[in-house]
Amino acid sequence: MVTGGAGFIGSHLVDRLIKDGHQVTVIDDLSNGKMANLESASKRGDLAVVEADVSDYPAIEPHFAEVDWVFHLAAKAAIVPSIQEPMVYHRANVDGTVAVLEAARAHGVKRLVYAASSSCYGLAEEIPTPEDAPIRPMYPYALTKTVGESYVQHWSNVYKLPCVSLRFFNVYGPRASTSGAYGAVFGVFLAQKLAGEPLTVVGDGEQSRDFTFVTDIAAACVDAAESDLVGEIMNVGSGNTYSINYLVSLLGGEVVHLPKRPGEPDSTFADTTKINRLLGWTPKVSLEDGVQIMLDRIELWRNAPVWNESSIAEATRDWFEYLSDSGTDPKTIDQSGAD
Numbered sequence: 075m076v077t078g079g080a081g082f083i084g085s086h087l088v089d090r091l092i093k094d095g096h097q098v099t100v101i102d103d104l105s106n107g108k109m110a111n112l113e114s115a116s117k118r119g120d121l122a123v124v125e126a127d128v129s130d131y132p133a134i135e136p137h138f139a140e141v142d143w144v145f146h147l148a149a150k151a152a153i154v155p156s157i158q159e160p161m162v163y164h165r166a167n168v169d170g171t172v173a174v175l176e177a178a179r180a181h182g183v184k185r186l187v188y189a190a191s192s193s194c195y196g197l198a199e200e201i202p203t204p205e206d207a208p209i210r211p212m213y214p215y216a217l218t219k220t221v222g223e224s225y226v227q228h229w230s231n232v233y234k235l236p237c238v239s240l241r242f243f244n245v246y247g248p249r250a251s252t253s254g255a256y257g258a259v260f261g262v263f264l265a266q267k268l269a270g271e272p273l274t275v276v277g278d279g280e281q282s283r284d285f286t287f288v289t290d291i292a293a294a295c296v297d298a299a300e301s302d303l304v305g306e307i308m309n310v311g312s313g314n315t316y317s318i319n320y321l322v323s324l325l326g327g328e329v330v331h332l333p334k335r336p337g338e339p340d341s342t343f344a345d346t347t348k349i350n351r352l353l354g355w356t357p358k359v360s361l362e363d364g365v366q367i368m369l370d371r372i373e374l375w376r377n378a379p380v381w382n383e384s385s386i387a388e389a390t391r392d393w394f395e396y397l398s399d400s401g402t403d404p405k406t407i408d409q410s411g412a413d
C-alpha cells in the first residue's frame with residue numbers, strides 16, 4: 075500500500091515496488107498526484123489505484139486487508155498554503171496519518187513506513203543534523219508532519235504497530251510538481267530555464283540544501299520495510315549539502331536575486347550515520363548526475379508556471395508577514411529521534 079502513490083515521491087516508490095515484483099495498491103485523492111505518474115508501473119505490474127482521501131477512514135480501511143507493508147506518503151506539502159490554510163493541512167497530514175495508522179492496525183500490517191520531513195529541525199544549529207537535534211517546526215506544514223511523526227511513534231509504542239519514520243531532506247527528481255503553489259527550487263528553476271527567464275536566487279545563493287534524488291529515497295523506504303526495525307526515526311539525505319549558486323552553475327542561466335526569506339535555514343544537511351548503520355543504506359545518485367537527469371527531462375516543465383520576481387513576491391507575502399520574527403525565538407518540541 076502506498077498512500078500518495080500518484081504523487082512525485084510515491085510514484086517512484088511504486089515503480090521500485092513493481093520492479094521488485096510486489097503487488098501494489100495506491101490510495102491517492104489525485105489532488106496533486108496524477109494518474110500519468112503511474113502509467114509505466116501499471117503497464118509493468120500488478121497495480122490497483124483507489125481514489126480516496128486518506129483522512130476518510132471508512133473509504134480507505136477496507137483496502138488495507140491483506141496488506142503487508144504500508145508506505146504513508148500522502149500529504150499536503152507546500153509551505154505558503156500551509157500558512158494560509160492550517161486546518162486543511164491538519165486534516166490531510168494529521169487526521170490522514172491517524173486514519174492510516176488505524177487502518178493499518180485494524181488489518182495487522184507487518185510494517186508501516188512514514189514519510190517524515192527534515193523541516194522538523196527548523197533552523198538547525200548542528201550541521202550535519204542528527205536525529206536527536208531539537209525539533210522546531212517553523213510553519214504549519216512542518217508542524218503537521220512532525221505531529222504525524224509523533225502519532226506514528228505513539229502507535230508503535232502503544233499498539234506495537236511496527237513503524238519506521240524516515241525524515242526526507244530536499245527530495246528532487248522527475249515528476250516533481252509542475253503546477254500549483256510556488257514550491258521547491260528545482261521546478262521553479264527548470265521552468266525559468268526553459269522559458270529563457272532568469273533563475274530567481276534567494277538571498278546571496280550561498281545557502282545550501284541536502285538535495286536527495288528521489289530513487290534514493292524510494293530505496294530507503296524499501297530497505298526500511300524489509301528491515302525488522304520498530305519505532306526508529308532516521309534521516310535520509312544525500313550525504314552532502316550544496317549551495318544554490320552551485321546548483322545554478324550546474325543548470326546554467328542568468329540569475330536575479332530575491333530577498334532572503336524569514337524562517338529559512340542557511341543549510342540543511344542530514345547526518346545519515348544512523349540509516350547507514352541500521353539499514354546499510356547509502357545514496358547512489360550524485361547531484362551532478364541527478365541534475366543531468368533533470369535536464370534530460372526538462373520538457374516535463376514545459377507547461378509549468380514560470381515564476382518571476384513579482385509573482386514570487388506576491389506568492390510569498392504571507393510567508394514574510396507571519397514568519398518574520400520566527401527565527402529569533404525558536405520553540406523546541408521535545409521529540410527526540412535518538413536511538
Ligand code: UDP
Nearest residue numbers: 244257258259260262274275276281283318
Ligand atoms: N530558492 C531559490 N529560489 C527560488 C526558490 C528557492 O533560491 O525561487 C532556494 C531557497 O532559498 C532554499 C533552496 O532554494 O535555499 C531550497 O528551497 P525549497 O523551497 O526548494 O526548499 P526548502 O527551503 O524548504 O528547503
